[in-house]
Amino acid sequence: MVPSSSNGQLVAQQERGSEPSIIAVGTVRVGFTRILELGYSNVGAAPITNIVVSKLSCANPEAFAITQDDCTGTTLAPGAFCVIEFRFEPPDIATYSADFAVTSTAVSSPDQFRLIGIGVFDELFGDRFEEN
Numbered sequence: 001m002v003p004s005s006s007n008g009q010l011v012a013q014q015e016r017g018s019e020p021s022i023i024a025v026g027t028v029r030v031g032f033t034r035i036l037e038l039g040y041s042n043v044g045a046a047p048i049t050n051i052v053v054s055k056l057s058c059a060n061p062e063a064f065a066i067t068q069d070d071c072t073g074t075t076l077a078p079g080a081f082c083v084i085e086f087r088f089e090p091p092d093i094a095t096y097s098a099d100f101a102v103t104s105t106a107v108s109s110p111d112q113f114r115l116i117g118i119g120v121f122d123e124l125f126g127d128r129f130e131e132n
Helices: none
Strands: 003-011 021-029 033-041 064-069 081-088 094-103 111-120
Touching: 021 033, 021 081, 033 111, 064 094, 081 111
Parallel strands: 003 033, 021 111
Antiparallel strands: 033 081, 064 081, 094 111
């Protein structure tokens, strides 16, 4: 597997009951991995406590995984952030999604997010997927 990475930022400022915020992971060739490192930020004036990152909810659990969670159990001072790292490894050519939530004492809690990634065919080495 050849990892590639991206960085982004999750911000706790959604309205309650709103649709999940979409996090586009992008396209990844089948057989490859993308690591996505996201910062969960406190943009408010008070500390955020009791942070819990939920497990991923997805139809294809082999496509997405949380590989690092520095947020659960931490307290975020105003302006501080913590890191959640995800792995996207598409098992086939398709569009994949995974939902998760971050619950805390933030006014916006629970903050809901949806990861979306697309598995694409590797044209350069496409023969490795052909049946003999």
